[in-house]
Amino acid sequence: MQTVPARAMIAAMNAVKVAQPFISRWGLWLMRVWIAWAVLVQITPAGPRAPLDAPQTVQTVHPVVCVHTRLIDEVYEWVIQRSLQMVREMGADTIVEFFPWAYAEPAPGQYNWEGFDRIAKHARNQGLHVIARMGFVPAWARPKETERQTTLNYLPDESIDEFARFVAAFAARYAGVMDQIIIWNEPNLSFEWGYQQVDPAGYARLLKAVYAPAHTANPAVMILGAPLAPTLEPSGSPNGLDDLLYLEALYQAGADPYFDALAMHTYGFTEPPEAPPGPQTLNFRRAELLHNIMLRYDRPDKPVYITETGWNDHPRWTKAVRPSLRVAYTIQAFEWAEQEWSWVDKLCVWAFRYPAATRSYPDNFTLVTPDLQRKPIYSAIQAYARGWERSTDLWLPAPIAP
Amino acid sequence: MATRPYRAVAAALLLGLTLWVWALVGALFALRWNSIERPNPPLRALFPYGEMRIGVDASYPPFAAAGNDGLYGLDIDLGTILAAQLGAPVRFVNMGYDGLYDSLKADQVDVLISALLIDYSRTDEVFYSIPYYNAGLTLVVPSDSPIHGMSDLSGLSLAYEFGSDADLQARQWLRRITPFTPRPYELPTLALDAARIGDSSAALVDATSARLYLRQHQDWNTSLIPTSDALYALAVRTDHGLTLEALNRELEKLLGDGTVAALIAKWL
Numbered sequence: 001m002q003t004v005p006a007r008a009m010i011a012a013m014n015a016v017k018v019a020q021p022f023i024s025r026w027g028l029w030l031m032r033v034w035i036a037w038a039v040l041v042q043i044t045p046a047g048p049r050a051p052l053d054a055p056q057t058v059q060t061v062h063p064v065v066c067v068h069t070r071l072i073d074e075v076y077e078w079v080i081q082r083s084l085q086m087v088r089e090m091g092a093d094t095i096v097e098f099f100p101w102a103y104a105e106p107a108p109g110q111y112n113w114e115g116f117d118r119i120a121k122h123a124r125n126q127g128l129h130v131i132a133r134m135g136f137v138p139a140w141a142r143p144k145e146t147e148r149q150t151t152l153n154y155l156p157d158e159s160i161d162e163f164a165r166f167v168a169a170f171a172a173r174y175a176g177v178m179d180q181i182i183i184w185n186e187p188n189l190s191f192e193w194g195y196q197q198v199d200p201a202g203y204a205r206l207l208k209a210v211y212a213p214a215h216t217a218n219p220a221v222m223i224l225g226a227p228l229a230p231t232l233e234p235s236g237s238p239n240g241l242d243d244l245l246y247l248e249a250l251y252q253a254g255a256d257p258y259f260d261a262l263a264m265h266t267y268g269f270t271e272p273p274e275a276p277p278g279p280q281t282l283n284f285r286r287a288e289l290l291h292n293i294m295l296r297y298d299r300p301d302k303p304v305y306i307t308e309t310g311w312n313d314h315p316r317w318t319k320a321v322r323p324s325l326r327v328a329y330t331i332q333a334f335e336w337a338e339q340e341w342s343w344v345d346k347l348c349v350w351a352f353r354y355p356a357a358t359r360s361y362p363d364n365f366t367l368v369t370p371d372l373q374r375k376p377i378y379s380a381i382q383a384y385a386r387g388w389e390r391s392t393d394l395w396l397p398a399p400i401a402p
Numbered sequence: 403m404a405t406r407p408y409r410a411v412a413a414a415l416l417l418g419l420t421l422w423v424w425a426l427v428g429a430l431f432a433l434r435w436n437s438i439e440r441p442n443p444p445l446r447a448l449f450p451y452g453e454m455r456i457g458v459d460a461s462y463p464p465f466a467a468a469g470n471d472g473l474y475g476l477d478i479d480l481g482t483i484l485a486a487q488l489g490a491p492v493r494f495v496n497m498g499y500d501g502l503y504d505s506l507k508a509d510q511v512d513v514l515i516s517a518l519l520i521d522y523s524r525t526d527e528v529f530y531s532i533p534y535y536n537a538g539l540t541l542v543v544p545s546d547s548p549i550h551g552m553s554d555l556s557g558l559s560l561a562y563e564f565g566s567d568a569d570l571q572a573r574q575w576l577r578r579i580t581p582f583t584p585r586p587y588e589l590p591t592l593a594l595d596a597a598r599i600g601d602s603s604a605a606l607v608d609a610t611s612a613r614l615y616l617r618q619h620q621d622w623n624t625s626l627i628p629t630s631d632a633l634y635a636l637a638v639r640t641d642h643g644l645t646l647e648a649l650n651r652e653l654e655k656l657l658g659d660g661t662v663a664a665l666i667a668k669w670l
Contacts, residue, residue, distance in 0.1 A: 313566075315608070317499060323563065323564055324565060373574070395586045398592050399596040
């Protein structure tokens with residue numbers, strides 16, 4: 001039996017023999033090279049494709065489980081699809097994903113939704129809800145570089161309405177698919193606020209500008225106030241502002257009518273989830289202090305989405321724990337949120353996977369490696385979310401010398 | 403007509419010979435050029451502020467840590483020796499790991515010596531020196547063990563820390579070879595205990611954990627078999643090529659004369 005490329009090669013060689021009397025020697029060589037090239041191209045394997053499967057549903061007994069993905073910078077569509085399959089198989093029914101304005105509106109009013117669409121379609125195919133986070137200002141909406149050096153997080157006042165128009169266009173396009181939209185990320189950090197002094201009143205203006213156009217575009221949309229970075233930076237610090245102080249100032253600036261829910265970031269660092277909170281302590285239950293501020297200023301039933309949480313198990317980072325503790329603390333955190341925090345809708349672990357390794361401690365926040373290998377914490381969350389019997393012997397007892 | 407092929411062959415041979423001679427001359431010149439001892443450039447050309455400012459995250463013993471008497475560790479010793487060889491006063495700037503590269507970019511420091519893994523995605527903004535330590539994963543086996551690599555583990559058992567990089571690598575190998583018995587433990591030291599007392603055929607841990615453990619168990623005769631690389635190097639900004647060249651030259655000397663090996667033996 002001959003393979004198809006072998007048969008093609010033999011046919012081509014016969015064709016050369018037939019043509020030989022009519023073509024010069026150099027012409028024959030050129031013909032042979034061309035045929036060889038054509039045959040080699042044919043035997044190049046095709047790139048992997050990502051055809052949609054039959055629509056799936058998520059099997060979970062703990063719907064609080066959610067994960068923050070990093071898919072927008074992924075090159076291959078099949079990796080996006082496989083990542084979302086793995087999220088579904090893990091038992092998380094919701095993801096948080098970043099949708100940068102700069103990627104979708106390269107020129108004013110000219111939209112390119114291709115990158116967003118492929119995430120939306122695969123998420124829907126896997127039966128996943130998507131909470132969309134918005135940010136990243138395109139170059140055309142920032143001052144010219146000759147006037148001022150800016151970053152992607154710098155939103156000048158004169159571009160706020162442009163951003164609001166973009167959010168409305170997004171809300172209209174993805175109505176029914178992505179109905180929860182987070183406006184900005186950690187605006188209490190100078191870095192996230194374009195290296196300007198952080199400004200709760202300025203962020204309140206941004207929320208106000210976005211709120212009505214987004215609701216007009218999609219009446220079912222839910223605007224989420226940005227999650228704040230857990231930090232103890234004092235007032236006046238060039239780096240940022242304590243998240244508790246910032247949230248209080250945001251309410252005092254009159255922001256409460258302009259967000260339907262609040263997103264939060266809360267990390268455990270080296271403490272277990274049940275460790276008590278305090279104004280000068282950064283730990284998992286710091287979310288309770290933020291919620292107490294909400295209760296003072298806002299309606300009591302305003303929902304909270306914790307869109308980033310988790311522990312890190314890097315061997316050198318001083319804010320990390322051992323991998324075994326990371327697994328234990330993460331599962332205990334889900335249990336704590338379900339039992340103690342009725343006001344929390346979702347608890348989303350940062351992060352499912354990075355598109356490429358950072359070769360530093362952030363890699364140890366992920367649940368799977370860039371090449372999609374599951375870490376033990378993935379399996380532990382999966383067992384919890386799916387209601388499977390959880391293994392109590394993830395590791396062996398300490399060996400004892402005979 | 404009959405002489406044509408010979409002419410072509412002769413021409414090709416002549417061209418080949420010419421290229422070969424030029425390559426030989428070039429190689430001899432390069433050898434001679436590199437063997438010339440040249441003084442380092444003036445201090446200000448290497449370190450514009452007149453001192454070698456070293457960025458370090460002193461929260462990672464035994465490479466760098468902070469004590470009552472100041473900073474100490476392998477990286478601190480290495481930086482001090484390098485500065486002395488270059489004739490520069492030294493100043494260590496202690497900061498968090500997150501801020502190391504930013505401080506280099508912002509010209510707050512001249513060089514980073516902080517157990518830095520070579521990160522190829524950063525090579526557009528920093529130059530890395532030649533590596534001075536390999537912290538990659540290593541198999542630890544008794545010195546009389548028949549195991550000489552991961553592929554020899556078939557049918558045997560392997561101890562490692564649950565959830566660590568060793569865990570990931572062990573599970574990758576389980577898909578490649580005839581299965582071995584995986585034996586996860588809560589800590590790398592427990593995995594090494596298991597290999598030492600014979601509960602496991604081998605332990606897979608990072609090189610630093612292995613060395614620190616073996617300091618405490620000097621009576622255990624072992625072989626260390628590296629299975630992956632995690633290379634530590636110095637980093638400078640890409641516009642400081644002269645500094646990199648000088649640091650590489652001195653580092654090469656320290657690697658050659660056993661100074662770096664002695665530092666590793668002192669701290670690990």
